[in-house]
Each structure stands twice: as C-alpha cells, then as structure tokens.
Amino acid sequence: MQPAVAIILINWKSLEVTSDCIVSLKGIQYANYSIVVVDNGSADGSGRALKQLHPEIILIESATNLGFAGGNNLGFRYALEHAYDYTIMLNNDTFVEPDFLHHLVDYMEAHPEVGAIQPRIHFNHDRSLVWNGGSYYAKWWGYFYTKGENKLPNPEHLIIKEVDWITGCAFLLKTSTLEKTGLLAENFFMYSEDVDLSFRIKALGLTLMYHGDSVIYHIAGQSNKSKTKGKEGFVHPNVHYMNQRNRIWVLKKYTPWYCIPTVLAYNLVYLLGVLAYFLVRRRFSKFKIVLKAIKDGLIGSIN
Numbered sequence: 531m532q533p534a535v536a537i538i539l540i541n542w543k544s545l546e547v548t549s550d551c552i553v554s555l556k557g558i559q560y561a562n563y564s565i566v567v568v569d570n571g572s573a574d575g576s577g578r579a580l581k582q583l584h585p586e587i588i589l590i591e592s593a594t595n596l597g598f599a600g601g602n603n604l605g606f607r608y609a610l611e612h613a614y615d616y617t618i619m620l621n622n623d624t625f626v627e628p629d630f631l632h633h634l635v636d637y638m639e640a641h642p643e644v645g646a647i648q649p650r651i652h653f654n655h656d657r658s659l660v661w662n663g664g665s666y667y668a669k670w671w672g673y674f675y676t677k678g679e680n681k682l683p684n685p686e687h688l689i690i691k692e693v694d695w696i697t698g699c700a701f702l703l704k705t706s707t708l709e710k711t712g713l714l715a716e717n718f719f720m721y722s723e724d725v726d727l728s729f730r731i732k733a734l735g736l737t738l739m740y741h742g743d744s745v746i747y748h749i750a751g752q753s754n755k756s757k758t759k760g761k762e763g764f765v766h767p768n769v770h771y772m773n774q775r776n777r778i779w780v781l782k783k784y785t786p787w788y789c790i791p792t793v794l795a796y797n798l799v800y801l802l803g804v805l806a807y808f809l810v811r812r813r814f815s816k817f818k819i820v821l822k823a824i825k826d827g828l829i830g831s832i833n
Contacts, residue, residue, distance in 0.1 A: 536564050541567055646702060647740070782831065808820065
C-alpha cells in the first residue's frame with residue numbers, strides 16, 4: 531500500500547482559488563492521500579462552501595485567522611493524530627502535475643536520510659517560467675534566496691539536488707519528523723516559518739532535497755497583494771512588517787558567530803536601502819512599519 535499523505539491547504543476568503551487547487555489535486559496519480567483544508571476564520575463562509583463543493587475534503591475550521599504558520603499547525607496536528615506517513619504544506623493558489631506527489635514520496639521512501647523535499651515550481655500565468663528552482667542561504671551575508679525566478683528552466687532546475695531550505699509553498703516531510711522538530715513557530719504568522727522548520731530538520735542530521743521531475747504551478751502573491759494599487763502600492767504594509775521582522779528573527783537564531791560582522795554589514799545596507807526606497811516613493815506607512823519591524827525583530831525572537 532502507498533504511504534498515506536495529508537495535503538494541507540490554507541483557505542482564507544479564497545473560495546474559487548482553493549477550489550481550483552482541489553480540482554487539480556483530484557487528478558493526481560496517487561491514491562492514498564487526503565486533502566485537509568484549514569479555513570482560517572473566513573468570514574465569507576468559503577470554508578463550508580468548499581466542503582459542499584468537495585465533500586471528500588477534511589475541513590478544519592478555525593474561529594480566527596491564525597496565519598500561515600498557525601493554520602498549517604492545525605493541519606499538522608490532524609496528520610499526527612491520524613498517523614499519516616507524510617504531510618505536505620501546499621499553497622492553495624497552486625496547480626499540480628498528475629505525477630508531482632508520486633515523485634516526491636517515492637524519493638523520500640528510497641532515501642531515509644532525507645528530511646523534507648520540494649517540487650520544481652513554475653509560475654501559473656506563464657508556465658514556462660520558473661518561480662522556485664531551489665532555495666539557498668548565503669550564511670556570510672544572511673541572505674535567503676531562490677534560483678531561477680522568472681527564467682526558463684535550465685539543466686540545474688531539472689535535476690534532483692540538495693538545497694538549504696524548502697519553501698512553504700510545497701513542503702513535504704515525514705509526519706513523524708514533526709514529533710522531533712516541533713511544529714511551525716506561530717508567532718511568525720507568515721513568512722520565514724519555512725526557513726526555520728527547514729533548519730530544525732537539518733539540525734537532526736537530515737538533508738533537504740529539491741526534485742526537478744516533480745512540477746507544480748503557483749499563482750504567487752494571491753494572499754498578500756490587493757487587486758488595485760493604492761498610495762502605498764499593491765502590497766499591504768503589514769506584509770513588509772512580518773517579512774522584515776521574521777527575517778531578523780531567523781538571522782538572530784541561525785547566524786554562526788563567525789559570520790556576524792558580515793551579516794550585520796550586509797543587512798544594515800539592505801535595510802537602509804529599503805527605508806530609502808519607501809521614503810523616495812512617499813510610502814510613509816511602509817517606512818514606519820519597517821522601522822517597527824527592525825525594532826521588534828531585534829527585541830523579539832522565535833517562539
């Protein structure tokens with residue numbers, strides 16, 4: 531029998547988007563899986579509407595919006611309680627190739643030294659372009675980055691390879707590993723929780739892998755951009771707050787002592803550049819909230 535897989539989708543007022551993802555998942559060439567939809571306090575009733583449209587899904591309803599981290603933790607707890615062999619965090623604004631899960635699970639089954647794995651991710655608006663061709667960490671600069679974004683895939687993106695961290699867009703791991711690492715840090719709310727979990731998995735002596743034969747497509751930016759441009763742009767200031775604050779928390783926790791001088795120098799220049807950009811563009815709310823993010827990043831820490 532195939533290993534049992536729990537596929538976690540977070541829904542927040544996204545009936546059509548989440549439903550499209552579920553329809554895509556129904557076409558996969560893998561039999562032993564469950565779709566676990568966590569409705570993150572949607573006031574529009576989209577969670578229950580999804581259950582009516584797709585009665586086979588497992589719906590977990592949260593009374594409030596727990597963010598990406600808290601919502602996925604509800605799904606993780608369900609997977610642990612029901613003894614699923616594998617769990618995958620999958621963004622609800624994705625479409626999948628029929629064999630995407632087959633490749634990931636088969637590789638994990640054949641390589642017990644692997645702690646987690648991700649597929650190759652393309653943009654959905656132009657499926658020829660890569661969104662994530664592998665995720666990396668330049669420890670001397672404190673810089674987290676991905677390869678291949680907005681480019682046509684090259685041979686480096688088509689192979690199976692080790693990576694430094696795995697994106698929460700499509701993050702598959704053995705459910706039992708969560709008993710050793712603990713769940714996502716919920717005070718992140720969203721952003722960088724995938725980096726933190728990746729590093730905790732690596733601390734167990736396990737490797738992180740990217741599988742170039744497993745392919746999904748990502749709409750990207752569905753949950754953090756408005757459809758119309760305001761005086762502060764398309765992205766809400768709170769997105770910048772959590773992004774910058776959480777990044778600082780990760781750097782504080784994982785920067786080796788011998789990299790501290792270069793990491794401090796690089797990130798000082800980077801953050802000054804971000805602040806200068808918002809001043810020049812007269813996006814004062816974003817300027818103020820990035821200052822707050824820096825302060826809270828320095829004072830606070832990962833739970």
